[in-house]
Amino acid sequence: MQNVHYEVRGQTAVIRMDNPPVNGLSWALRSGILAALEQAQQDAAVKAIVLTGYAADFSGGADIREFGTPKSASAPNLPMVIRALEDSAKPVVAAIGGNCLGGGFELAMGAHYRVARADAKLGLPEVKLGLLPGAGGTQRLPRAIGLENALNMVVGGAVVPGAKFAGSKLIDEVTEGDVVDAAVAFADKAAAKPGPYPRLRDLKVEYPAHEAYLQFARNMVGAAAKGAPAPLKCVEAVAASASKPFDEGLRHERELFAQLMNSPESRAMRHIFQAERAAAKVPGIGADVKPRRIEKVGVIGAGTMGGGITMNFVNVGIPVVLLETSQEALDRGLATIRRNYENTLKKGKLTQEELDARMARIQPTLSYGDLKDVDLVIEAVFESMDVKEQVFRQLDEIIKPGAILASNTSALNLDRIAEFTRRPQDVIGLHFFSPANVMRLLEVVRGAKTADDVLVTSMQMAKRIKKIAVVSGVCDGFIGNRMLARYGAAASDLLNQGALPQQIDGALQKFGLKMGPYRMGDLAGLDIGWAGRKRRAAENPGAYKRVVADLICEQGRFGQKTGAGWYRYEPGKRDPIPDPEVEKLIQQFRAEQGITPRKVSDAEVIERCMYALVNEGARILEEGIAARASDVDVVYLNGYGFPALRGGPMHYAEQVGLPEVVRKLRQFAAEPGADPSWQPAPLLVRLAEQGQGFPA
Ligand code: 3HC
Numbered sequence: 001m002q003n004v005h006y007e008v009r010g011q012t013a014v015i016r017m018d019n020p021p022v023n024g025l026s027w028a029l030r031s032g033i034l035a036a037l038e039q040a041q042q043d044a045a046v047k048a049i050v051l052t053g054y055a056a057d058f059s060g061g062a063d064i065r066e067f068g069t070p071k072s073a074s075a076p077n078l079p080m081v082i083r084a085l086e087d088s089a090k091p092v093v094a095a096i097g098g099n100c101l102g103g104g105f106e107l108a109m110g111a112h113y114r115v116a117r118a119d120a121k122l123g124l125p126e127v128k129l130g131l132l133p134g135a136g137g138t139q140r141l142p143r144a145i146g147l148e149n150a151l152n153m154v155v156g157g158a159v160v161p162g163a164k165f166a167g168s169k170l171i172d173e174v175t176e177g178d179v180v181d182a183a184v185a186f187a188d189k190a191a192a193k194p195g196p197y198p199r200l201r202d203l204k205v206e207y208p209a210h211e212a213y214l215q216f217a218r219n220m221v222g223a224a225a226k227g228a229p230a231p232l233k234c235v236e237a238v239a240a241s242a243s244k245p246f247d248e249g250l251r252h253e254r255e256l257f258a259q260l261m262n263s264p265e266s267r268a269m270r271h272i273f274q275a276e277r278a279a280a281k282v283p284g285i286g287a288d289v290k291p292r293r294i295e296k297v298g299v300i301g302a303g304t305m306g307g308g309i310t311m312n313f314v315n316v317g318i319p320v321v322l323l324e325t326s327q328e329a330l331d332r333g334l335a336t337i338r339r340n341y342e343n344t345l346k347k348g349k350l351t352q353e354e355l356d357a358r359m360a361r362i363q364p365t366l367s368y369g370d371l372k373d374v375d376l377v378i379e380a381v382f383e384s385m386d387v388k389e390q391v392f393r394q395l396d397e398i399i400k401p402g403a404i405l406a407s408n409t410s411a412l413n414l415d416r417i418a419e420f421t422r423r424p425q426d427v428i429g430l431h432f433f434s435p436a437n438v439m440r441l442l443e444v445v446r447g448a449k450t451a452d453d454v455l456v457t458s459m460q461m462a463k464r465i466k467k468i469a470v471v472s473g474v475c476d477g478f479i480g481n482r483m484l485a486r487y488g489a490a491a492s493d494l495l496n497q498g499a500l501p502q503q504i505d506g507a508l509q510k511f512g513l514k515m516g517p518y519r520m521g522d523l524a525g526l527d528i529g530w531a532g533r534k535r536r537a538a539e540n541p542g543a544y545k546r547v548v549a550d551l552i553c554e555q556g557r558f559g560q561k562t563g564a565g566w567y568r569y570e571p572g573k574r575d576p577i578p579d580p581e582v583e584k585l586i587q588q589f590r591a592e593q594g595i596t597p598r599k600v601s602d603a604e605v606i607e608r609c610m611y612a613l614v615n616e617g618a619r620i621l622e623e624g625i626a627a628r629a630s631d632v633d634v635v636y637l638n639g640y641g642f643p644a645l646r647g648g649p650m651h652y653a654e655q656v657g658l659p660e661v662v663r664k665l666r667q668f669a670a671e672p673g674a675d676p677s678w679q680p681a682p683l684l685v686r687l688a689e690q691g692q693g694f695p696a
């Protein structure tokens with residue numbers, strides 16, 4: 001029997017699924033379960049069966065590693081296994097602990113009875129992979145907990161603790177103790193009764209006004225889905241449970257499941273699921289590299305970033321020493337943190353007690369001496385090499401040996417920063433994104449001398465503070481901002497040639513981005529980029545080419561914070577209003593540069609902006625700044641509002657086809673006066689010629 005342990009306890013056969021890490025229902029495991037069930041049926045001494053997981057989890061659902069791999073002709077599919085549970089002449093009890101998700105939950109619903117630990121996590125998260133439950137979940141769950149509750153679970157994909165189902169038809173017994181012991185005791189009692197045993201499929205979905213409710217649900221879900229096909233198909237599948245006989249409903253569910261499985265949106269979302277988990281693994285660093293302990297953190301600078309960074313740590317119980325240069329700056333920073341928490345409190349997502357506990361974990365200080373015992377210190381002071389030098393030289397004097405010294409710089413050379421200390425091996429970049437307490441991305445910048453254990457510690461620490469970490473090498477802007485610079489330049493070209501900010505933003509937002517580059521610029525503040533351009537112009541005066549953004553900034557228009565940027569804003573409002581003044585500045589710029597404007601289509605906006613990202617992403621890969629194309633996608637999804645339904649720029653390029661991307665890049669590069677960075681990256685050309693995608 002593959003992936004299954006079989007033992008008999010008294011008169012009950014206990015079948016334990018064993019397919020680490022989460023008992024994904026691979027073809028081998030499915031075959032194993034069927035074989036074990038058969039053995040239990042044959043054994044006359046066995047009167048009842050318990051199905052459970054070998055380790056903590058029941059099952060995390062379909063084995064995601066098998067998605068897209070050829071089907072084994074002889075392997076039973078999940079509905080067959082579930083059918084075998086239902087048809088068992090001996091009562092089957094599912095003993096549910098840990099994760100019981102997706103196909104795993106559907107499997108449990110095929111048992112005659114379910115015993116769950118109070119803290120077991122039950123859910124149908126398929127929608128988060130652009131799918132719907134495809135093994136009867138949409139038909140059995142409404143029969144067990146009602147149409148509305150089931151619809152919420154299927155469409156929302158949320159995980160619900162076992163305790164919540166006490167007293168429902170879904171869970172027959174909730175236990176705080178050993179779930180297998182409880183299930184065996186339950187099974188013994190069940191076996192004392194004659195069959196046939198209860199099956200969820202035989203229940204009726206009770207909901208008198210279901211059509212009116214479903215119509216309401218379709219409207220709500222359709223509006224919230226933002227073009228994602230899965231949520232509405234989830235509603236359709238659940239609706240079938242109320243309107244069709246069970247087996248017909250099951251067939252309908254299966255058809256919808258197959259449609260979604262082949263949809264580009266689901267492919268993109270499954271790609272991202274795997275990409276986010278792959279990003280946590282650093283090639284070349286083995287499991288033997290042990291992380292350092294992080295129990296106390298120091299943060300230097302209580303400004304926009306320092307405050308948000310501090311919140312990440314105190315939110316998960318890690319105390320922070322927060323250092324500033326003046327009492328006033330310190331008070332301002334603390335007040336902002338408190339205000340953020342108070343807003344969360346007002347929304348009912350935080351208690352006063354927890355708010356106080358989090359604030360109490362922050363130790364404000366003006367003295368470096370208070371940083372003596374921190375295990376990690378993160379610098380978030382002004383973006384100036386001189387200021388960073390001062391800070392790192394001081395830190396080097398004070399911080400205990402073995403502590404990690406991190407910089408939140410957005411673009412400065414980390415290797416230079418490391419040289420300000422006598423321990424460059426302990427220096428790393430931890431590039432948080434604004435707002436740092438909200439954005440999930442963390443670029444972990446590996447310097448030339450960063451020690452492996454410092455990198456491993458940072459990756460684990462990221463998980464602890466609920467961030468998604470991606471390793472980047474050292475270069476100007478690291479992965480995300482370096483690509484963003486090319487994307488911004490492509491948008492800027494379009495602006496010069498005839499488009500307006502609102503057209504460019506509109507086209508990209510229709511494509512799925514949360515915000516186009518001009519709205520994003522206004523939100524982040526245009527002065528940061530302007531300072532960077534001025535720095536580069538000063539470093540290399542001959543090479544600097546003026547851009548429209550310079551004219552905008554020269555007017556003191558720095559975005560939302562000054563009430564005007566690429567758009568104008570009503571006082572206190574954040575809605576961007578197209579501004580004729582901006583159009584005039586753009587026209588003035590075109591006149592200065594001798595450009596005759598032309599009509600730009602929305603399709604061209606997408607092509608230029610996306611392929612600029614892809615081309616720079618490919619260079620970043622070639623240079624080894626990013627380890628995998630999927631890491632680049634993770635950066636763009638979690639840091640830049642790239643739509644999950646597109647799977648990230650590199651995945652999008654593969655879907656378009658790399659030969660087509662290369663053809664377009666060549667076309668852009670051949671235009672008179674084109675920026676040389678339109679030349680396709682050699683890696684892209686090679687992969688396109690070989691008919692390959694990006695290496696995994
Ligand atoms: N199959 C195979 N491997 C899986 C898996 C699955 N269903 N779910 C998670 N894993 C793997 C991850 O890839 C990761 O592997 P790694 O260590 O090699 O990187 C490992 O398990 C741990 O995963 P996480 O890092 O995500 O660990 P967490 O503890 O944070 O989360 C989890 C565990 C809650 C199970 C989370 O991984 C999860 O949500 N998994 C997806 C569950 C899901 O979507 N199931 C539905 C699948 S579709 C389906 O069942 C179709 C059916 O309706 C027919």
Ligand code: NAI
Nearest residue numbers: 301302303304305324325329380381382383408409410434
């Ligand atoms: P900020 O100006 O809001 O805050 C900087 C804070 O550092 C100020 O409160 C200042 O008083 C303090 N400070 C200055 N010198 C100091 C010193 N020697 N010792 C202690 N404190 C000192 O700046 P912001 O936006 O928080 O940026 C900080 C760093 O984070 C910069 O390196 C920036 O490039 C980077 N960053 C900024 C992002 C953003 O969107 N704002 C995003 C990602 C990184």
